[in-house]
Amino acid sequence: MVTIKDIAKDTGFSVTTVSRALNGYSDVNEETRAIIRASAQKLQYSPNMLAQSLVTKKSKIIGLLVTDLKRESVKDNFVFEVLCGVSEYVTTVDYEMILISTTTSRQRNKTFSQVVGERNLDGVIIQGLKKDDPYLTEAVASDLPTVLIDIPIENSTTGYVTSDQVDSVKTVIKYLSRLGHKKIAFMNGHKHAYVSEIRFKAYQESLSEIGIPYDDNLLFYGDFEEEKAYQTAFNFLLARQEVSAIFCASDIMALGVLQAARELRIRVPEDLSIIGFDNILLTRYVSPSISTVAQNPFELGTVASKLVLDIINQKSSEHHQILKNKLIIRESSGPSN
Amino acid sequence: MVTIKDIAKDTGFSVTTVSRALNGYSDVNEETRAIIRASAQKLQYSPNMLAQSLVTKKSKIIGLLVTDLKRESVKDNFVFEVLCGVSEYVTTVDYEMILISTTTSRQRNKTFSQVVGERNLDGVIIQGLKKDDPYLTEAVASDLPTVLIDIPIENSTTGYVTSDQVDSVKTVIKYLSRLGHKKIAFMNGHKHAYVSEIRFKAYQESLSEIGIPYDDNLLFYGDFEEEKAYQTAFNFLLARQEVSAIFCASDIMALGVLQAARELRIRVPEDLSIIGFDNILLTRYVSPSISTVAQNPFELGTVASKLVLDIINQKSSEHHQILKNKLIIRESSGPSN
């Protein structure tokens, strides 16, 4: 490890001067700066961020906080895409990303401030925490620059990025309605997620806008899991044969519904239209391919990063951004008959 | 930020005693330790890892070094699975993972030691670097605990984890041979990857073991990319109609080959058997589903983490591990006719 001390020794200047020269202070002779720079280059000096952080209180590290990233998470590249987005943006501005995978139980052992304080994180991006997770409340209450993904809360140090959930849902429902569907079921995720809440409300609104009465019996939950979606859809489809379309709050669940339909010999899209949400890779490859609302998680990641850095650098005051989604029509949806 | 100083003030002991009490030193009165612990709990103290690292020279951070994680990387969850594995293991032993995404060009601006030194990384896991990437050489030469994924180099501070590439290839070739295939082509990745080298050699060996002469014309490259694979396969299949089976060094490429076959109206598996490598999610969902060699990248990740920590803690001396793969037969392969 070569330190500024080494450079000081090498050049004959004091560590102070070296520090200032390297940090671009104006009160240093350009000639000495050149000498010091050359020496740094020669010795392959690189600042010790730890020491730097310790004194400046800035770590140049952004934490990406996600819920329990485990073996099963793999199927869902949503998180991965967000991560890639964050990683890419953060790299361009010379920050580092640290991945923090937590669970509700682990949040009881260590507070949010502790996690953040331990490594002097400059900012945090939160993805996938449950509505009532302790860290969420703490993060919002704290004055640490925080950006939430898909949770619309904003204050002076908290921002969020999400996509136009309401609009997307309405687009889907109207699309189905135009195809003649009257009995449009909605498979939601679970109640711990903000998006579930929002999408549900949007579903209700959309129906009322097109004059279809909301029916509680057409709402059911798939927990954002393929297996769970499969099971509940199986029973649901048996019981409610009048349903001609199911809108799923995630593609993973749509996959499960598709499977259930297949086993019940319900033809898709002739007898049942299925529409998903997310546009995960698989939707394009399964047969029939699945119509879905395309989100752009990668962009969610880059924008989130941009927003945290804005908050950190106290740039604008608007700390939220809403991305556009797009309905992609594939084989799994068609006219009602 | 509450520091040991605060605890010292709160309890009346010196910072040293606090430090020692909290770090479990034996030379401290159990009673005072209890007092100090209680105070720490009360104040929600959490050690500042930066300061700790600065003096102990240990950061409890493992770097995961990957090549340029960008938008396009998303299709290939291999990296993501490895990452999940690393993240999970590392969390259990109270370490943190930092993701470092680099490119060949960026490696010229900053040396490996600089990257590592900046944050006092305790160890590094390397995945996907090219054979001639500077960081690879530097990492192996350095004395920083390093574990390479799929690159079999070992020394006192370098280990590796990979899967039984040779065995897998042989299994595939023998399987195809048993099905009556004589003209078995091999689509390799690109020459920058170690695995390409190894798999190619294994391909040659397997052929000779079953008495089929190696034919240079049956080897071609798909660069580990779907599009590239599609294009080269298209031309290849046109030119070499005698080929009855193609073994691809990655599923992504198998996807491309499948597409080419489809467009050329070559039936799979009747006219052409296709076998991939990796067992990515899609192989199960496309039609026909793709036979492939199943790797377990998640485990690659956990084992890699375990190995780095072994090296860090100077546990055993064997710093490599080879995982088993498994040939999964699906619809894309069948008897030659």
Next chain:
DNA sequence: CTGTTAGCGCGTTCAT
């Protein structure tokens, strides 16, 4: 058993 002193590598007054 406990406190004092020193120092990790760096940025930052405050003199000069």
Next chain:
DNA sequence: ATGAACGCGCTAACAG
């Protein structure tokens, strides 16, 4: 324009 001295939060050597 430059340097000496101090402190960030912490651990480690040495006394006592």
